[in-house]
Amino acid sequence: MDKNTKIYVAGHRGMVGSAIWRNLKAKGYTNLIGKTSKELDLRNQAEVELFFRTEKPEVVIDAAARVGGILANNDYPYHFLMENLQIQNNLIDAAHQNKVQKFIFLGSSCIYPKHAPQPLKEEYLLTDTLEPTNEWYAIAKIAGVKACEAIRKQYGKDFVSLMPTNLYGPNDNFDLKTSHVLPAMIRKFHEAKENTNSNVKLWGSGTPMREFLHVDDLAEAVSFALENKLEDHLYNVGTGEDLTIKKLAETIQEIVGHKGEIKWDSSKPDGTPRKLMDVSKMNEQGWKAKIELKGGIEKTYQWFLDNEYREVIVK
Numbered sequence: 001m002d003k004n005t006k007i008y009v010a011g012h013r014g015m016v017g018s019a020i021w022r023n024l025k026a027k028g029y030t031n032l033i034g035k036t037s038k039e040l041d042l043r044n045q046a047e048v049e050l051f052f053r054t055e056k057p058e059v060v061i062d063a064a065a066r067v068g069g070i071l072a073n074n075d076y077p078y079h080f081l082m083e084n085l086q087i088q089n090n091l092i093d094a095a096h097q098n099k100v101q102k103f104i105f106l107g108s109s110c111i112y113p114k115h116a117p118q119p120l121k122e123e124y125l126l127t128d129t130l131e132p133t134n135e136w137y138a139i140a141k142i143a144g145v146k147a148c149e150a151i152r153k154q155y156g157k158d159f160v161s162l163m164p165t166n167l168y169g170p171n172d173n174f175d176l177k178t179s180h181v182l183p184a185m186i187r188k189f190h191e192a193k194e195n196t197n198s199n200v201k202l203w204g205s206g207t208p209m210r211e212f213l214h215v216d217d218l219a220e221a222v223s224f225a226l227e228n229k230l231e232d233h234l235y236n237v238g239t240g241e242d243l244t245i246k247k248l249a250e251t252i253q254e255i256v257g258h259k260g261e262i263k264w265d266s267s268k269p270d271g272t273p274r275k276l277m278d279v280s281k282m283n284e285q286g287w288k289a290k291i292e293l294k295g296g297i298e299k300t301y302q303w304f305l306d307n308e309y310r311e312v313i314v315k
C-alpha cells in the first residue's frame with residue numbers, strides 16, 4: 001500500500017482506533033484522517049455522505065462503534081443494536097458509493113453462537129442462537145460482516161471483516177459501569193489498594209473463560225490486512241489461549257499488589273461460558289499475536305497510572 005494513500009480511521013480516539021493510528025503513523029502512513037463523534041456523527045447518513053464526497057478517502061478502517069462490557073450491552077439493547085447498525089451502514093454504503101478500494105470492518109467474537117464448539121471457527125457463524133446479554137450488539141455486527149461479504153460477492157471489492165476477541169490496552173474505557181472486565185479489574189484493584197486494601201467486588205461467578213488480546217496486536221493485524229489482500233471475507237483475531245475470569249482476577253491482583261479479599265457478586269451476569277477463538281485462518285495468512293498476557297497487563301496498568309483515563313458513559 002502506498003504510504004500516501006488517504007486512509008480514514010473511523011473512531012480514531014477510541015482504544016482500537018488510536019492503536020491503529022499509532023501503528024500506521026509508525027509505519028510511515030502520512031495521509032490519515034480522523035474525526036471525533038462531535039465533528040462527524042456517524043449515525044447521521046447525510047453528514048457521512050457529505051464527508052465522503054468532500055474528503056474522498058481511498059481506504060476506510062471502521063473502529064467506530066457503540067462499545068461496552070456485559071452490563072452496558074445488557075442494559076442498553078436499543079443503543080447497542082441501532083447505533084451500531086447506523087454507524088456501520090452509513091460507513092459501508094458511503095464507502096461503496098464513493099469508490100473506496102478497501103474497507104476493514106471490526107466485529108467481535110460475540111457474533112458466534114453461545115454454545116458453539118470451541119475453539120470458534122469462522123464457519124460457525126449463524127449456526128445457533130446467541131448469548132442473550134449481547135445479542136443486540138452481535139446482531140448489528142453480524143449485519144456488518146454480511147454487508148461486507150455481499151459487496152465483495154456482488155462487486156468484487158476488497159471489503160474484509162476482522163473479529164477480535166476481548167481487547168485491552170492503552171486508552172481503554174475505565175468506567176466501572178460500562179467497561180469490559182480487564183480495565184474494570186485494573187481500576188478496582190488499584191483503588192482498593194489505595195483504600196487500605198479493602199475488598200474487591202467482581203461480577204458473576206468467576207468461572208467463565210475469556211481470551212484477551214493486546215490492542216497493539218490487533219492494530220498489527222489491521223495493518224496486515226491493509227497491506228495484504230486477504231483471501232476470504234472473515235477472519236478471527238486473537239491469541240488462541242484463554243483463562244477463567246477468576247484466574248484473570250488473581251493475575252491482576254498480583255500485578256497491582258492488592259492484598260485484600262475478592263468477593264463475587266452473583267447478581268451480575270456471567271455471560272457466555274467460553275468464547276475461545278480459532279485463529280488458524282489468520283495465522284495462515286501470516287499474522288500472529290505477539291504480546292503475552294501478563295506483560296500486556298503490566299504495561300496497561302502502568303499506562304493507567306501515568307495517564308488520565310477515559311470513562312465512556314452511555315446516554
Ligand SMILES: NC(=O)C1=CN([C@@H]2O[C@H](COP(=O)(O)OP(=O)(O)OC[C@H]3O[C@@H](n4cnc5c(N)ncnc54)[C@H](OP(=O)(O)O)[C@@H]3O)[C@@H](O)[C@H]2O)C=CC1
Nearest residue numbers: 011013014015016036037041042064065067106108166167
Ligand atoms: N474493546 C473490546 O474489547 C473490543 C472491541 N471490538 C471492536 O473494536 C472497535 C472499537 O472498539 P473500542 O476502541 O474498544 O471502543 P471505544 O469505545 O474505545 O471507541 C469507539 C470509538 O467510536 C467512536 N464513535 C462512537 N459512536 C460514534 C458516532 N456516533 N459517531 C462517530 N464516532 C463514534 C468514538 O468516537 P469519540 O471518541 O470521538 O466519541 C470512539 O472513538 C468496535 O468495532 C468494537 O466492536 C471488538 C472486540 C473487542
Ligand SMILES: C[C@H]1O[C@H](OP(=O)(O)OP(=O)(O)OC[C@H]2O[C@@H](n3cnc4c(=O)[nH]c(N)nc43)[C@H](O)[C@@H]2O)[C@@H](O)[C@@H](O)C1=O
Nearest residue numbers: 069070073108110134179180181184202203204269270271
Ligand atoms: C468484547 C465483548 O465484551 C462483552 O462480553 P463479555 O466478554 O461477557 O464482557 P465483559 O468483559 O464485560 O465481562 C467478561 C466477564 O467478566 C465478568 N466480570 C467480573 N467482574 C467484572 C467487572 O467488574 N466488570 C465487567 N465488565 N465484567 C466483570 C463478567 O461478569 C463476565 O463474566 C460483550 O458484551 C460484547 O460486547 C463483546 O464483544
